Amino acid sequence: MPVSSNNSPLLFVVSLFFSPGCAFLLDSDNSPVEAPLVPHFIDCVSREMTTFRCWWSPGSFQNLTSPEDLKIFYLKKTPSKSEWNECPQYDYLNRECFFDANHTSTWAAYCLQLHVHNVTYYNEEDCFTLPNIVRPDPPVALNWTLLNLSPSGLSYDVLVCWDPPPSADVRTGWMRLEYEVQYRELNSTNWKMLETQYDNQQTIYGLNNGREYEVHIRCKMKAFTKFGDFSKSIFIQV
Template structure:
């Protein structure tokens, strides 16, 4: 009797599977974790790309466990960071801790799982771009005109306490130029440009990078018109509290060379 019932169940399951396959339905394809990012080393988000849905409604869940633990948890927030994402707030984020993360896809025909992603929040920091980029032409008495560039760190990043240290890079170009001229600014949030062509409209952007992690996107472009008149002196320098330490500055310059697109010879002044 038991063997007959078991055979009947198997037959029904096979019939259901074959019917689904004939209708073009199948288990879901394998999802892929595309990116995990923390903007400030206090929260983070992981995004995934779904596989084929098999022609059926498919449910996706993110599960994770921390290295050394046996308890598996589900994503705490599928809403905040948008579709196909999981957001971990401060309560669910720990630094110097390895998260093992998997995406699971399930429909009526079966299930599949992504390859696991190993995430340490300390090493996935990609800050937002710097904010409040301002450009100002200055001409001190009896001195050459220069462009003064200032900005602020990303709003979410706590730099005052030293929780996160940021370095900055600036790029600028004449509006119609195709290539950018870049300058490494270290940890400073202001920069002086002494090399510009009169009569040109310049575009300027800034980005930032933590000690461990990745460069942010470039900030929105800001522009400034350089008036015609007496030529600006060639060169570039930034306001740096380390200016009296030439070895440290030389080290910065060797690691982050300045790239120039101008056909004029340009000499950096530190």
């Protein structure tokens, strides 16, 4: 964890509170973890594996005269070039740095630093490749079709269909997505999860006649762990 400063007492304080593992504040299940006190990165996300955004927090740091006192630097490691450059596009209102397609390489490794005055905040876990931070937009156009009723009429099966996120280029194979369907009886807190799959449709078996069900879907990149947000729900009742 390199930390630089012209003031050794300040260096001691930064080293005391900033420890590896605190950088991106969402774990693999998108659950928040404890935030450090010093300036730190919250998360980096790409929706379409072409651009990405990173968000930061000043923590409890009180010596910022203006938001612009905090600067973001990134290192893009390529075989031909590796040097630190400043964030290409700031959004200080949302504490966000945006990397457009001209500043994004799919398989290059990126590392990030936060600079405040003469202090550099750096965490080795603030390094990643683009596929590792992809969390796709939700699937769209969810609908369902009744497949059959049981002979007793007490249960039924439905086929749920959807379209990929419009932002994800799945037709050319640039992104290959896995989908996770979850459903529950309306107002229940117990979601049931179906096995992830690549198809844009999945059957839900054995729903109880006369009861209403809620269904939503999310997706992730194949062979990676980070899911995007859930889609809007659809409701099923027979």
